[in-house]
Structure formats: structure tokens, C-alpha cells
Amino acid sequence: MNAITATAADIPETPTRGLWADAWRRVFRNRLALFMSLIVLLYVLVALFVAFGWLANDWDQSVGGSYEPPSTTNMLGTDIFGLSVLRKTLYGTKISMTVALVAALISLAIGVPLGAMAGYFRGIVDEIIVWIYSTLSSIPGLLLVMAFAFVLKDKSLFGQPLRGITVVYLALGLTSWVGICRLIRGEVIKHKQRDYVAAARAYGCPRWRIILLHLIPNVSHLILIDFSLRFVGFIHAEVILSFLGLGVKDEPSWGVMIDDARLELSRDVWWQMAAATAAIFVVSLALNIVSDALRDALDPKLRE
Amino acid sequence: MWNYVVRRLLYTPLIVIGVLLVTFLLFVVVQGDLSTEIAGRSASAETIAEIRAEYGWDKPLFINIEGMKQHGIEALFDSQFVKHFVDTVTFDFGRSRASKQRISELLWDGAGPSLCLTLPMFVGLLSTSLSIALIIAFARGTIWDTILVVICVLGMSLPSLAFILLGQYFLAYKLGWFPIFGYEPGWSGAKFLTLPVLIGIIAGLGSDVRFYRTVMLDEIRADYIRTAYAKGVSTRRVLFVHLLKNALIPVITSVVLAIPFLFLGSLLLERFFGIPGLGYMMIEAIGNRDFKVISAMTFIISVLFVFGNLATDICYALVDPRISLH
Amino acid sequence: MIETPLIEIEDLAISFPTGDDRPGHRRRVRAVHNLNLSIYKKQTVGVVGESGCGKSVTALSILKLVPQPPGKYESGQIIWQDDAGQNCNLLQMTEKQIRAIRGNEIAMIFQEPMTSLNPVYTIGDQIMEAILLHQNVDRRQAIQIAADALDDVGIADAVSRLKEYPHQLSGGMRQRVMIAMALACQPRLLLADEPTTALDVTIQAQILELLRELQDKRGMAVMLITHDLGVVAENADVVAVMYAGRIVEYGSVHAVFAQPLHPYTQGLFNSMPRLGNQNHRLSTIPGNVPNPANFPPGCPFHPRCETVDADPKCSSDDPPLLEVQEEHWVACWHTPGYNTGRQTRPKVEYRREEAEVI
Numbered sequence: 001m002n003a004i005t006a007t008a009a010d011i012p013e014t015p016t017r018g019l020w021a022d023a024w025r026r027v028f029r030n031r032l033a034l035f036m037s038l039i040v041l042l043y044v045l046v047a048l049f050v051a052f053g054w055l056a057n058d059w060d061q062s063v064g065g066s067y068e069p070p071s072t073t074n075m076l077g078t079d080i081f082g083l084s085v086l087r088k089t090l091y092g093t094k095i096s097m098t099v100a101l102v103a104a105l106i107s108l109a110i111g112v113p114l115g116a117m118a119g120y121f122r123g124i125v126d127e128i129i130v131w132i133y134s135t136l137s138s139i140p141g142l143l144l145v146m147a148f149a150f151v152l153k154d155k156s157l158f159g160q161p162l163r164g165i166t167v168v169y170l171a172l173g174l175t176s177w178v179g180i181c182r183l184i185r186g187e188v189i190k191h192k193q194r195d196y197v198a199a200a201r202a203y204g205c206p207r208w209r210i211i212l213l214h215l216i217p218n219v220s221h222l223i224l225i226d227f228s229l230r231f232v233g234f235i236h237a238e239v240i241l242s243f244l245g246l247g248v249k250d251e252p253s254w255g256v257m258i259d260d261a262r263l264e265l266s267r268d269v270w271w272q273m274a275a276a277t278a279a280i281f282v283v284s285l286a287l288n289i290v291s292d293a294l295r296d297a298l299d300p301k302l303r304e
Numbered sequence: 305m306w307n308y309v310v311r312r313l314l315y316t317p318l319i320v321i322g323v324l325l326v327t328f329l330l331f332v333v334v335q336g337d338l339s340t341e342i343a344g345r346s347a348s349a350e351t352i353a354e355i356r357a358e359y360g361w362d363k364p365l366f367i368n369i370e371g372m373k374q375h376g377i378e379a380l381f382d383s384q385f386v387k388h389f390v391d392t393v394t395f396d397f398g399r400s401r402a403s404k405q406r407i408s409e410l411l412w413d414g415a416g417p418s419l420c421l422t423l424p425m426f427v428g429l430l431s432t433s434l435s436i437a438l439i440i441a442f443a444r445g446t447i448w449d450t451i452l453v454v455i456c457v458l459g460m461s462l463p464s465l466a467f468i469l470l471g472q473y474f475l476a477y478k479l480g481w482f483p484i485f486g487y488e489p490g491w492s493g494a495k496f497l498t499l500p501v502l503i504g505i506i507a508g509l510g511s512d513v514r515f516y517r518t519v520m521l522d523e524i525r526a527d528y529i530r531t532a533y534a535k536g537v538s539t540r541r542v543l544f545v546h547l548l549k550n551a552l553i554p555v556i557t558s559v560v561l562a563i564p565f566l567f568l569g570s571l572l573l574e575r576f577f578g579i580p581g582l583g584y585m586m587i588e589a590i591g592n593r594d595f596k597v598i599s600a601m602t603f604i605i606s607v608l609f610v611f612g613n614l615a616t617d618i619c620y621a622l623v624d625p626r627i628s629l630h
Numbered sequence: 631m632i633e634t635p636l637i638e639i640e641d642l643a644i645s646f647p648t649g650d651d652r653p654g655h656r657r658r659v660r661a662v663h664n665l666n667l668s669i670y671k672k673q674t675v676g677v678v679g680e681s682g683c684g685k686s687v688t689a690l691s692i693l694k695l696v697p698q699p700p701g702k703y704e705s706g707q708i709i710w711q712d713d714a715g716q717n718c719n720l721l722q723m724t725e726k727q728i729r730a731i732r733g734n735e736i737a738m739i740f741q742e743p744m745t746s747l748n749p750v751y752t753i754g755d756q757i758m759e760a761i762l763l764h765q766n767v768d769r770r771q772a773i774q775i776a777a778d779a780l781d782d783v784g785i786a787d788a789v790s791r792l793k794e795y796p797h798q799l800s801g802g803m804r805q806r807v808m809i810a811m812a813l814a815c816q817p818r819l820l821l822a823d824e825p826t827t828a829l830d831v832t833i834q835a836q837i838l839e840l841l842r843e844l845q846d847k848r849g850m851a852v853m854l855i856t857h858d859l860g861v862v863a864e865n866a867d868v869v870a871v872m873y874a875g876r877i878v879e880y881g882s883v884h885a886v887f888a889q890p891l892h893p894y895t896q897g898l899f900n901s902m903p904r905l906g907n908q909n910h911r912l913s914t915i916p917g918n919v920p921n922p923a924n925f926p927p928g929c930p931f932h933p934r935c936e937t938v939d940a941d942p943k944c945s946s947d948d949p950p951l952l953e954v955q956e957e958h959w960v961a962c963w964h965t966p967g968y969n970t971g972r973q974t975r976p977k978v979e980y981r982r983e984e985a986e987v988i
Contacts, residue, residue: 258465258466
């Protein structure tokens with residue numbers, strides 16, 4: 001081997017690699033996380049298929065008698081009206097994924113700009129935003145969500161009455177932006193001191209452009225981690241809200257199914273309960289593991 | 305340190321005003337006039353007007369210019385906002401629509417049963433999860449650590465409703481180890497509370513153990529731990545003197561912030577086991593569309609929470625010498 | 631009469647898992663590989679190498695502070711000559727026995743003074759903890775000893791400083807506190823793991839000067855871990871150059887500085903700025919320190935070696951550390967005289983005279 005050519009290329013494991021490339025490699029190496037992401041993908045696909053009407057759109061058609069236990073014809077049995085529990089579970093997937101996704105997007109749409117503004121402009125803007133989120137975070141989460149859902153219920157927006165599912169994601173989205181807002185504000189304050197922001201300002205870059213093109217991309221990994229962590233919380237919250245009668249109505253959701261199952265259990269009708277719980281459990285488990293892997297891969301604090 | 309505490313104290317009224325505004329916004333502005341709904345379909349115009357007057361819906365939201373023109377300057381503040389503000393600050397929340405009882409009395413009666421349920425649950429959960437986390441800190445990197453983390457993640461993924469339903473179904477209904485439903489004040493009520501307390505602890509264990517484990521492991525890798533070992537300090541002293549005081553800071557947060565929730569009780573547990581606490585009342589109120597009860601409950605719990613926050617900050621200042629600097 | 635070393639590390643090997651949990655990829659790598667090193671009384675041994683070469687692990691292993699798991703002692707012994715002149719193997723000691731050594735006979739200071747002190751206790755509490763553990767004194771005497779220790783490291787107004795918290799001190803002051811804490815029990819060996827790396831240059835010089843002074847006064851031995859050859863030149867009697875968990879060159883500071891034999895040592899010297907150097911560019915050693923998970927076969931340095939032309943032996947056989955000149959050891963197939971080198975334990979009794987500067 002020639003001495004000159006025997007350089008970095010011959011040495012495996014060079015530690016200089018971009019954040020995202022390195023993160024991707026870490027997630028990929030974690031077989032379990034990879035498998036769990038496939039499960040999440042499966043849920044998303046089911047949700048999309050239902051949304052396009054290719055799957056379970058006939059959930060309101062009776063397929064047999066009342067409370068038929070699982071059999072070869074009805075894999076997960078039937079409910080009191082003879083509806084297929086399998087179809088209801090699949091349809092619930094769409095409700096659950098929609099709620100979690102829309103609520104997460106709403107909270108990001110509020111939290112990210114407010115956090116960036118507070119951190120970038122400081123002064124009175126910062127004071128007001130901090131006061132708003134300190135207030136909101138002083139009201140216990142579930143209570144706040146319930147209060148929102150309670151008053152939004154049966155209201156109309158732009159002349160259209162709000163549907164149960166709309167109430168749920170509005171209530172969740174409007175109340176849960178505080179965490180990401182606080183996170184972004186802190187990061188922006190930190191990054192504002194960095195040279196690249198000073199440089200951008202020096203060549204006359206407008207402020208909105210600095211925030212949008214320089215600061216936000218540098219905190220995007222935190223947004224992704226927060227997003228993935230919040231997803232599970234939203235799925236569980238939908239279940240509780242629907243169960244309390246503040247959420248989804250006239251459509252099967254996992255929360256509604258568990259509410260039905262409450263009375264069925266005393267008659268030993270367990271399949272509706274089991275189906276909804278299993279559906280929630282599997283997707284939560286998958287999301288928990290994926291978000292853990294994402295955090296391990298992306299959080300600079302955890303990287304050596 | 306006192307500087308810091310005083311500053312936090314001064315911020316507290318601002319937050320209470322914020323909470324007041326939120327309840328006003330939700331339960332007065334967004335909620336709007338419910339008189340037709342309350343009066344029922346066949347009510348006369350007089351009845352509706354009466355209800356509107358009773359709830360103050362006939363008044364403007366913020367300032368009453370019409371009133372001022374007719375009755376002079378003091379009537380300017382005869383508005384829904386001022387009424388909401390004064391009522392809330394004086395804890396005069398009016399009467400419940402369903403039971404016609406004074407809401408402040410209702411809240412007072414509900415706090416007892418809620419505390420009976422949540423206090424043992426809280427103490428049990430905290431001591432169990434802290435001990436398990438400390439054991440994991442000892443056993444980190446071994447197979448036991450991995451097994452416990454897996455169990456925690458599995459537990460976190462199961463919705464709390466499932467814990468309650470399954471616990472009630474199997475332990476009370478199928479096996480008959482506990483009464484299914486009911487409440488009695490005093491020690492005789494213990495038999496009714498055992499199962500909900502147990503379920504509450506088990507349902508919360510997953511996320512709590514994982515949180516405290518992260519806290520402990522963050523600290524156990526810290527440089528000062530290595531310094532202590534290098535001085536010849538025993539493992540037990542390192543854990544209980546050096547690590548615990550540092551780990552206490554995040555633990556205090558979660559403990560103090562959990563205390564206001566004790567009053568609210570565990571909403572779902574109270575509902576399923578028929579414990580007449582605040583959580584049970586809240587769910588009843590939702591069913592009855594008793595918005596005044598919900599508004600009052602939101603305000604009271606939030607104020608407790610605000611003071612919990614304040615207590616946390618004071619505890620920080622006591623535990624962490626670095627606080628005094630900034 | 632042949633002097634016995636204060637401490638003798640023999641064939642020490644420590645391994646760690648690679649962290650790759652895929653089935654079939656799980657294996658352990660050696661962070662320290664068959665390491666031999668001796669320190670005599672009142673001697674300073676400088677251990678030089680890039681980060682990740684196993685210097686710190688070696689120092690931690692002397693106090694049995696390598697976390698187990700994941701770390702594991704694969705082989706070797708560490709012979710310590712105790713107060714009574716008896717030899718004992720530190721690695722065989724029970725937890726209780728080694729605790730009596732830690733902080734008392736052998737003390738250690740670390741690279742990061744900012745994080746190495748416990749933030750929630752006063753520095754007085756932390757210094758006194760060591761004193762109360764190892765000395766039979768009451769609290770009042772302990773306060774006096776702690777104050778004296780702070781005085782010794784040049785902190786004025788020591789008694790009132792005892793009540794301060796670490797965050798109230800600057801980095802240099804904290805390192806002084808760390809030294810005071812380490813020396814409060816009059817240890818016979820001090821392990822200094824990059825004690826000045828995290829400090830400003832001017833503070834660095836002060837701290838090293840302080841260490842030298844205290845060493846002369848107390849007559850203790852020092853293992854000085856650093857990546858800075860300048861620090862070694864000024865402070866060490868004996869130099870051990872480490873690469874990839876092995877010692878690749880060993881000898882008195884004169885021998886190694888006068889004639890560095892290993893290509894890696896030569897590379898380190900060439901990358902050092904010197905007054906009067908006509909070359910305007912500093913040379914660098916190409917490539918990076920290999921990740922311990924992927925140490926190349928053969929001589930671990932061969933992928934980066936520029937001095938010698940390709941030789942199949944370099945990439946197939948790991949060269950042992952041989953004494954090629956009197957009291958000068960090296961591990962390189964291409965060193966002149968390596969074929970006739972003797973396989974002896976590296977030991978150099980040399981101690982420089984006071985104020986002798988190279």
C-alpha cells in the first residue's frame with residue numbers, strides 16, 4: 001500500500017457525518033424501530049384506504065346477528081346491531097390517525113411561529129407569548145382539552161356545524177402547542193447568538209427569511225421528535241374524549257367502541273373491547289419505540 | 305434566592321388573571337347564549353328573557369355603554385366580563401343546573417372522596433416508581449434493565465381505559481376479589497378504594513418508572529459521580545447522598561405538579577368505581593351540560609396548579625444552589 | 631539495589647462491547663490491550679496520545695473505576711506497593727479494600743473541572759467528605775485540614791471559600807479545588823487525567839506549576855495524562871506514547887524526545903509548532919484515530935503510517951513492545967534494531983533533577 005494513498009478512505013468509521021445521515025443510519029441499524037415504523041406505516045395505509053372509501057366504508061351494514069362471537073365469517077365478531085367489529089376497528093383507524101395528524105399539525109402551526117417570534121424578537125412580543133403559554137400550561141392538560149371540547153361541541157364554524165371529530169382535533173390542537181412553542185423559543189434564543197444568524201443579518205436578509213430559512217431548519221429535528229412523541233398522546237386523548245361523549249359521534253372510533261364495550265363486558269362480550277384495545281396498544285407501542293429511536297438518533301444531547 | 309421567589313410570587317397573579325380570561329373566553333364568549341336550550345322548546349319569550357337575565361346573557365360582553373347612558377357611570381361596568389371576574393374571584397360560582405346546589409359547596413364535598421382515592425394512589429405510585437428506578441440505576445446495562453424497560457413501554461402503550469376496564473372485569477367481576485362499585489366515607493370505604501388505587505398505580509407505573517430511570521441514569525453518568533467514587537465513597541453513599549440530591553430536582557417538579565391533580569381525582573377511576581369525587585362530578589356536569597360547574601372546576605384546579613408551580617419553584621431554590629444566580 | 635516501582639501495571643487488557651446489537655455483530659473490543667507501565671516513587675510518567683487511545687481507561691482501571699458492565703477486565707494485574715512496602719494486586723481487591731485506597735493512597739483529578747464537582751454541595755462539604763472518610767478526625771479538624779488544603783493550592787481566604795458552591799468559582803479555581811480535594815489525604819500517587827485541557831492557556835501553566843510544586847513538597851508520584859507534548863516535555867520524567875489501546879513507545883523523556891522511534895511519535899513531533907522552524911506548514915498525521923470497534927488488523931497504526939513503505943507484515947502482525955535500545959521501548963517492525971530487541975517489561979527509574987528543562 002502506498003503511503004500517500006493510505007488515507008481516510010482506508011480507515012473505516014470516519015466520525016464526520018451529517019446529523020440526518022447519521023440519524024438515518026442509527027434508525028436503520030435499529031431493526032426493532034424499523035419493524036415498528038412499518039407497523040405505523042400499515043396503520044397509515046389502512047387510514048388512507050378507509051379515507052378513499054376502499055375499505056370498511058360499509059361498516060354501517062349489518063353482517064349478522066347481535067353479539068356474534070368471532071368466527072370465520074366475522075373475524076372479530078359483531079356488536080349489538082350486528083355490525084362487523086373488524087370494519088369498525090378499521091374505520092376507527094382512520095378517525096384516530098386523522099385526529100392525531102390534524103391535531104399535531106394545528107399545534108405545530110401555532111407553536112412553531114409563536115415560539116420563533118418570541119425567541120427572535122424578545123421584548124414585549126416575548127413577554128406576551130410567554131404569558132399566554134404560561135397561562136395555558138397552568139391549566140391541567142386533560143381539563144383544558146375537556147373544557148375546549150365541551151364548549152366547541154354543537155357549535156358551528158363558518159355556518160357549518162362542527163362534527164365530533166373536528167371538535168376533537170381542534171380541542172387537542174388548540175391546547176397542546178405550548179410544549180413545542182417553549183422548545184422552539186429556547187432553541188431560537190440559543191441559535192440567535194450563533195454566527196450564521198449574524199452573518200445573514202449582516203448581508204441584509206429580512207427577518208422573516210432568517211426565521212424561516214435559517215432558524216427553523218436548524219431546530220427541525222426537535223420538531224420531529226416532539227411530533228412523534230405527541231402522536232401517541234393524541235390517540236389516547238381521542239379515546240378518552242369520545243368515551244366521555246365529548247368527541248366522535250355517529251361514527252365508530254376506538255373510544256366509542258370502548259364506551260360500548262363497557263356495558264358488553266358484563267355479558268362476557270369481550271371482542272369489541274379486545275379489538276379496540278389491541279388496535280390502540282399496537283400503534284402506541286410502535287410509535288413509542290419509533291419516537292424513542294428517533295430521539296436517540298436525533299437528539300444531540302444523547303449523542304456522544 | 306429571595307429575589308427569585310419574590311419575582312415568581314409577583315408573576316402568579318398575572319397567571320391567575322390569564323386563567324380567568326381563558327375561562328371567560330371559553331365559557332362566556334365561545335359558549336354564548338344558551339337560554340333557548342335551557343328553557344326548552346316550548347318556552348315562552350318571558351321565560352327565555354328571565355333565563356337570559358339570570359345568567360347575565362342580556363348584558364354586553366365587556367362594557368355597558370347603553371347602561372351608562374341610562375343609569376350613570378357606575379353602570380358602565382355592568383357587563384358579563386366584570387360579573388364573571390367578580391364571581392370567580394369571590395368563589396361565588398352560582399348554583400348547579402342539575403342539582404340546584406351551590407357550586408362552591410359541591411366542590412367542597414367532592415374534594416374529600418377524590419383525595420381518599422388519589423392520595424394513597426399518589427404515595428404508592430411515587431414510592432414504587434422511585435424504588436424501581438433506583439434499582440434499575442444499580443442494574444443498568446444488565447438484562448433486568450432491558451426487561452423492565454420493555455415492561456414499561458408495554459404498560460405505557462396500553463390506554464388507561466383498558467387498565468380500568470380489564471381490572472374491574474377480571475379482579476372484581478370475574479374473580480370477585482373486590483367490590484365492583486361503590487363508596488363509603490371513613491375507614492369502611494377502604495374495601496371500595498383498594499382496587500381503583502391499585503389500578504391507578506399500575507396504570508401510571510410505566511411512564512413514571514421510565515421517567516425516573518432517565519433522570520437517575522442522566523445523573524449516574526455525571527462526572528461528579530466518578531469524582532465521588534474516586535474519593536473512596538461507597539456506592540450506597542454515592543447513590544443516596546450525591547445522586548439523590550441532584551436527581552431530586554426533576555423529581556420535585558413531577559411531585560409538586562401532581563398535587564393539584566389529587567383534588568380532581570382520577571376522572572375515569574371515579575367514574576367507573578362510583579366514587580363521588582370531583583372527577584365524577586365533572587363527568588356528570590359534561591353529561592348535563594352544566595357549564596358553570598365545569599368553568600368553576602377549571603378555574604379552581606388551575607389556581608391550585610398555579611400555586612403548585614410556585615411551590616415547585618421555591619423547592620428548586622431550596623435544593624439547587626445555582627438558582628440564586630439567575 | 632534495584633528499586634521496586636510504586637505501581638506496576640502488567641499485561642492489562644480491558645474490553646468494551648461495540649454497541650452494535652445486531653445478532654451476529656455483537657462483540658467486544660479492547661480499549662486497552664496488553665499494557666505494561668511502571669511508576670516509581672516521586673516520578674512523573676507522562677502518558678501521551680490522541681483522545682480515544684485508552685489513556686483515561688488505563689488511569690480509571692488503576693482505581694477500578696471502569697464501569698462494569700459494560701467494561702470488563704480481561705487480563706493483567708496492577709501491583710501496588712502499600713505503605714508497609716507490601717505488594718498487592720489492586721484488581722484482586724474487594725470493593726471495601728479498594729475504597730480505602732481511593733482518594734487516600736491514590737487520588738485522581740479529571741479533565742472537566744466544570745462538571746466534576748457536585749453542583750448541590752459546597753466545596754467544603756466535598757473536600758471534607760474525603761478527609762472524614764479516610765482520616766480519623768472530627769468535623770472541626772476536618773474543616774481545618776480542608777482549609778489548609780485550599781490554602782496549599784493557592785486559594786486565598788480559604789475558610790470562607792469552603793462555604794461556596796462550585797458554580798460560584800471559575801474553571802481554574804474549580805480545578806484548584808479538585809486538586810485540593812485529591813491531595814487532602816496526602817496520596818502517594820496522583821492520576822491527573824488531562825488536568826488542564828479544559829482551561830485557558832495562562833491558567834494551564836499555573837495549574838501545572840502548582841502540581842509540580844505540590845509534587846516536590848509531598849514527594850508523590852504523578853501519572854500525567856495528556857495529548858500535549860509540550861506539557862510532557864516540561865513535566866514528565868518518563869514518557870509512554872499510546873495508540874489504539876497499546877503503548878507504542880516508552881522511555882525516559884530524554885530518550886524519547888532526542889530520538890523518537892515510532893512513526894506515530896515522530897508524527898506527533900512533526901505536528902508540533904517549533905520556534906525557528908523553516909517550514910511554514912505544520913505537518914499532520916493523515917487520517918483519523920480508528921474507532922475502537924474497527925481496529926485494523928496487524929499494526930494498528932499501519933493505515934496512517936507514512937514513514938515506512940507498505941509491508942505485508944505491518945497489516946498482518948501486531949508488533950510487540952520491545953526494548954530496542956537501553957531503556958527505550960518501541961512497537962514497530964521498521965525500527966532499526968527491532969529484530970534484535972529484547973522482550974522486557976518497560977521500567978525506567980529516571981527522575982529529572984529539579985529545575986532541569988529540556
